Amino acid sequence: MFGFLLKFLSSCVSFQYPVYASYKALKSRDQDALVPWLVYWVVVSVVTAVETWFGFLFVWLPLYQFARFGFMLWLVMPHSQGANYVYYTYIEPAISSHEQEIETLVGTAQDKAKTGGLELLNTSIEYIKCIVVAMIIGDKNVDVKANDEGLQGIQSKLSAVSKLSLILRSM
Numbered sequence: 531m532f533g534f535l536l537k538f539l540s541s542c543v544s545f546q547y548p549v550y551a552s553y554k555a556l557k558s559r560d561q562d563a564l565v566p567w568l569v570y571w572v573v574v575s576v577v578t579a580v581e582t583w584f585g586f587l588f589v590w591l592p593l594y595q596f597a598r599f600g601f602m603l604w605l606v607m608p609h610s611q612g613a614n615y616v617y618y619t620y621i622e623p624a625i626s627s628h629e630q631e632i633e634t635l636v637g638t639a640q641d642k643a644k645t646g647g648l649e650l651l652n653t654s655i656e657y658i659k660c661i662v663v664a665m666i667i668g669d670k671n672v673d674v675k676a677n678d679e680g681l682q683g684i685q686s687k688l689s690a691v692s693k694l695s696l697i698l699r700s701m
Contacts, residue, residue: 570613
């Protein structure tokens with residue numbers, strides 16, 4: 531029961547109050563109000579990532595939830611400047627020293643995602659075309675699996691149907 535209450539309080543301190551304060555800062559469009567919350571969210575993102583990767587170890591530490599609650603409280607409180615301390619002491623120097631490698635990695639990942647996404651989109655469009663042609667010609671024995679052999683067989687019928695539709699339109 532007490533663990534549940536501690537997790538609830540930790541959630542309020544870590545997320546609910548900062549979300550509202552960030553909302554207010556965004557609404558005011560005051561740069562000085564936005565920067566501390568942006569720094570806070572970067573730090574919380576790193577903390578969350580570390581907990582995601584190593585959380586299975588942390589649960590075995592005695593009083594971990596108490597320590598986490600205290601740490602999150604220290605991060606969020608304006609007078610302690612905990613998020614600023616963590617960001618400017620650890621996170622910013624680490625990212626800054628590896629910025630070029632990160633930029634290269636992100637650029638490569640974006641290029642691969644675009645290429646893979648376009649290939650997937652084109653294959654999906656061809657697959658849908660093949661299914662529609664199979665439905666139009668009423669061939670229930672047509673294999674519409676997304677492989678080269680199945681697509682080529684349907685695409686030849688698709689080109690025949692396309693030619694037929696062009697002929698019918700010109701009449």
